[in-house]
Amino acid sequence: MTPAIRLILIKLLQAVPVVLIVSILAFLVLNLLPGDPAVIIAGDQATPAAIEAVRHSLGLDRPFIVQLGIWFLHIVHGNFGNSLVLNQTVASAMLQRLPVTLSLAGLSLAITLPIGIGLGSLAAYYRGSWIDSSVMTVALVGVSVPSFWVAGLAVALFSVVLGWFPSSGYVPFAQNPAQWLRALLLPSIILSLFEIGFLSRMTRSAMLDVFGQDFIRTARSKGISEWRIVSKHAFRNALVMVITATGILLSAAIGGSVVIEQVFALPGVGRLVVEGILARDYPLVQGVMLIYGLTFVLINLIVDLAYSFADPRVRYD
Amino acid sequence: MPADALVSIRDLTVQFRTDRGWVSAIEDISLDINAGECLGVVGESGSGKSVTALSILRLHARGTARAARGSIMLDGRDLLRAPERDLRRVRGGDIAMVFQDPMSSLNPVLTIADQISESLRLHQGLSRAEGRSRAIELLDLVRIADAPRRADEYPHRLSGGMRQRVMIAIAIACRPRLLIADEPTTALDVTIQAQILELLRDLRAELGMAVMMISHDLGVIAEFAHRVVVMYAGRIVEQAPVGTLFSAPRHPYTEGLMTSLRGRDIPGQRLGSIPGRVPDPDESIPGCRFGPRCAHVEAVCRAAVPALVSISENHDVRCTPRSQALAPACL
Numbered sequence: 340m341t342p343a344i345r346l347i348l349i350k351l352l353q354a355v356p357v358v359l360i361v362s363i364l365a366f367l368v369l370n371l372l373p374g375d376p377a378v379i380i381a382g383d384q385a386t387p388a389a390i391e392a393v394r395h396s397l398g399l400d401r402p403f404i405v406q407l408g409i410w411f412l413h414i415v416h417g418n419f420g421n422s423l424v425l426n427q428t429v430a431s432a433m434l435q436r437l438p439v440t441l442s443l444a445g446l447s448l449a450i451t452l453p454i455g456i457g458l459g460s461l462a463a464y465y466r467g468s469w470i471d472s473s474v475m476t477v478a479l480v481g482v483s484v485p486s487f488w489v490a491g492l493a494v495a496l497f498s499v500v501l502g503w504f505p506s507s508g509y510v511p512f513a514q515n516p517a518q519w520l521r522a523l524l525l526p527s528i529i530l531s532l533f534e535i536g537f538l539s540r541m542t543r544s545a546m547l548d549v550f551g552q553d554f555i556r557t558a559r560s561k562g563i564s565e566w567r568i569v570s571k572h573a574f575r576n577a578l579v580m581v582i583t584a585t586g587i588l589l590s591a592a593i594g595g596s597v598v599i600e601q602v603f604a605l606p607g608v609g610r611l612v613v614e615g616i617l618a619r620d621y622p623l624v625q626g627v628m629l630i631y632g633l634t635f636v637l638i639n640l641i642v643d644l645a646y647s648f649a650d651p652r653v654r655y656d
Numbered sequence: 657m658p659a660d661a662l663v664s665i666r667d668l669t670v671q672f673r674t675d676r677g678w679v680s681a682i683e684d685i686s687l688d689i690n691a692g693e694c695l696g697v698v699g700e701s702g703s704g705k706s707v708t709a710l711s712i713l714r715l716h717a718r719g720t721a722r723a724a725r726g727s728i729m730l731d732g733r734d735l736l737r738a739p740e741r742d743l744r745r746v747r748g749g750d751i752a753m754v755f756q757d758p759m760s761s762l763n764p765v766l767t768i769a770d771q772i773s774e775s776l777r778l779h780q781g782l783s784r785a786e787g788r789s790r791a792i793e794l795l796d797l798v799r800i801a802d803a804p805r806r807a808d809e810y811p812h813r814l815s816g817g818m819r820q821r822v823m824i825a826i827a828i829a830c831r832p833r834l835l836i837a838d839e840p841t842t843a844l845d846v847t848i849q850a851q852i853l854e855l856l857r858d859l860r861a862e863l864g865m866a867v868m869m870i871s872h873d874l875g876v877i878a879e880f881a882h883r884v885v886v887m888y889a890g891r892i893v894e895q896a897p898v899g900t901l902f903s904a905p906r907h908p909y910t911e912g913l914m915t916s917l918r919g920r921d922i923p924g925q926r927l928g929s930i931p932g933r934v935p936d937p938d939e940s941i942p943g944c945r946f947g948p949r950c951a952h953v954e955a956v957c958r959a960a961v962p963a964l965v966s967i968s969e970n971h972d973v974r975c976t977p978r979s980q981a982l983a984p985a986c987l
Contacts, residue, residue: 563778
C-alpha cells in the first residue's frame with residue numbers, strides 16, 4: 340500500500356466520527372427550531388385533526404430516539420429519506436441541485452486562483468510601493484464588502500441597465516456551455532471578490548516571508564531572472580500557504596453560495612437548503628447539512644494530500 | 657590596475673537605507689583580485705566584508721543598498737553600472753558565490769540536481785537530462801558519496817557539511833573565474849570546516865579559479881589565502897601578502913588580531929583582546945575609526961581620516977603615524 344493511499348484511508352476513517360456527529364447535530368438543531376412542519380404542510384385552514392394526521396403520516400409523532408434511528412437508516416440506504424414538500428427523496432433533490440453549486444464554486448475558484456495569486460505576488464514583489472498599497476486596498480475592500488450588497492448593485496447595473504448578463508436563472512453546461520457561462524459569470528465574479536481579497540493577502544504575506552530567505556539570494560547569485568525567481572523559487576515555497584488559503588476559500592464558498600444563489604435565483608444546493616428551512620423540511624435540511632459536513636471533510640483531505648505534493652518535507656514515507 | 661587583475665574594485669562606497677537616511681556601510685574600498693589567486697578578507701562582524709562581497713554581484717536585497725561611489729571592473733566593464741541582463745550573465749557564470757549558512761541557502765522544495773543544473777541550463781544551454789548528469793559529476797567532484805541517489809533528493813535529507821558541498825557544486829558548475837566564499841565554514845562544526853576548506857583548496861588548484869575567502873577566522877585565512885585584506889568599520893586598514901601580514905602586521909588593529917590569535921597556543925596565558933567594539937556605520941568618529949580602541953592613538957589620528965599608504969611593495973596600511981614612520985622617503 341503506497342503512503343498516499345494509506346493516508347487517504349486513515350483520513351477517511353478519521354472522518355467517520357466527524358460525519359456521525361454532524362448528522363446528529365443536524366438532527367438536533369432542526370428539532371429545537373420553533374415551528375411545526377405538520378402545521379405548515381397541512382395549511383392555514385387545517386383542523387387539529389388534519390394536522391395530527393399529517394404529523395402521523397410524516398412520522399413526527401414517534402419518539403425522538405426512533406426518529407433519529409430512522410434518520411440513520413435513511414443515511415445508510417443512501418437516499419436520506421423523503422423530502423416533506425418536494426415529493427422526491429432528499430438524495431435525488433440534492434443530486435439535481437449539486438451541479439449548479441459546483442459550477443458556481445468551481446468557476447469562482449478558477450477566477451480567484453490566478454488573480455489572487457498574481458496580485459498577492461505582485462504586491463509582495465513591489466512591497467511598499469504604490470502597487471502594493473493599491474492591491475492591498477482592493478483586497479481589503481474585497482473581504483470587507485458584503486456580497487449580497489455588491490450582488491444587488493451588480494444585478495442593477497450589469498443585468499438591468501446594461502443587459503450584459505441575465506439577472507437570474509441557470510442553464511446546464513451540457514445543454515449550452517455559452518449560456519451556462521453567461522448565467523454563472525456574474526455570480527461567480529461576485530463570489531470571487533471576497534476570495535481574491537483573501538487569497539491575495541495570504542499570498543502576499545507568504546511570498547514576503549519567502550523573499551527574505553537566503554535561498555532566494557542563492558538563486559539570484561546563479562544569474563536566474565527575477566521572473567523565474569518569483570515563479571519558481573519563491574512560489575513553490577509559498578505554495579503550502581496558498582493551498583491552505585484555497586482550502587479555507589472552498590469551505591467559505593459553501594456559505595457564500597447560499598447567499599449568491601438566493602440573489603441570482605440559481606437552483607443550487609444553497610437555495611435548496613434555504614427553501615428547506617423555510618418549509619421546515621427536516622429531512623431535506625438534515626441531508627444538506629450532512630453533505631456540507633462531508634464536503635468540509637473532503638476539502639481537508641484534499642488539502643492534506645496537496646501539502647505532501649507541494650513540500651517534500653511533509654511527504655509521508 | 658595590475659595587468660593580471662581579474663576583478664578590480666576602486667573607491668567603492670556602499671550605503672544602506674536607514675531611518676536616518678543613507679548610511680555608508682563601506683567606504684573607499686579599493687582592491688584587486690588577481691586571476692587564480694586566493695584573496696583573504698578578514699575582519700570582525702560589521703567590518704563590511706560581506707557588504708563588499710555582495711556588492712561585486714549586486715546581491716543586496718532590492719532597494720536597500722546603493723553604490724554611492726566607485727567602480728567594480730571585470731573585463732573592462734563596470735559591474736556597478738552594468739544593466740541587470742548583463743549582470744545576470746556574470747552571476748553564476750564568471751563569478752559565483754558560496755554563502756555562510758548552508759542550512760538556509762538551498763531551496764527546500766527543489767531537488768539537488770535541479771538546483772545544481774539550473775545555472776548550467778541557463779548559462780550553457782544544457783538540456784534537463786544533460787544538466788542532471790552534469791550535476792551528478794559535480795556532486796562527485798565535491799566528494800559526495802552516492803551522487804546519483806543524492807541528486808534526486810531534497811536538501812532536508814542532507815547534513816550541513818553535505819549541503820555546503822552542494823552549494824560549492826552549484827557555484828563551480830559553470831567554471832567561474834572567481835569564487836566568492838562568504839564565511840563558508842562558519843556555520844559548520846570544526847572537523848567539517850577542515851574538510852570544506854580542503855575541498856575548496858583542491859578545487860581552486862584543479863579549476864584554476866580565483867577565490868575571495870571572507871572570514872573572521874584568522875586560522876582559515878592563514879591556511880588559505882595568498883594575500884590578505886584586513887577590514888575595520890567599513891574600510892580597508894591593511895593589505896599584504898599572507899606571510900608579511902602574519903609576521904609583520906603594521907596596523908594596530910591587525911596587531912591586536914594577531915595577539916588574540918597567538919595567545920591561544922600558550923597554556924595559562926590569557927587571550928589578548930581588543931577593548932571596545934566595532935562602531936556602528938552611522939556613528940560619527942573624527943579621524944581614524946579605530947582611534948577610540950587604539951592603544952597608540954595620537955592627536956594626528958583624530959585630525960583626519962588616515963589614507964591607505966603603501967609602505968612597501970604589496971603592503972598598504974591605513975594608519976597615519978605608522979605610515980609616516982615606515983613609508984619609503986620618496987613617496
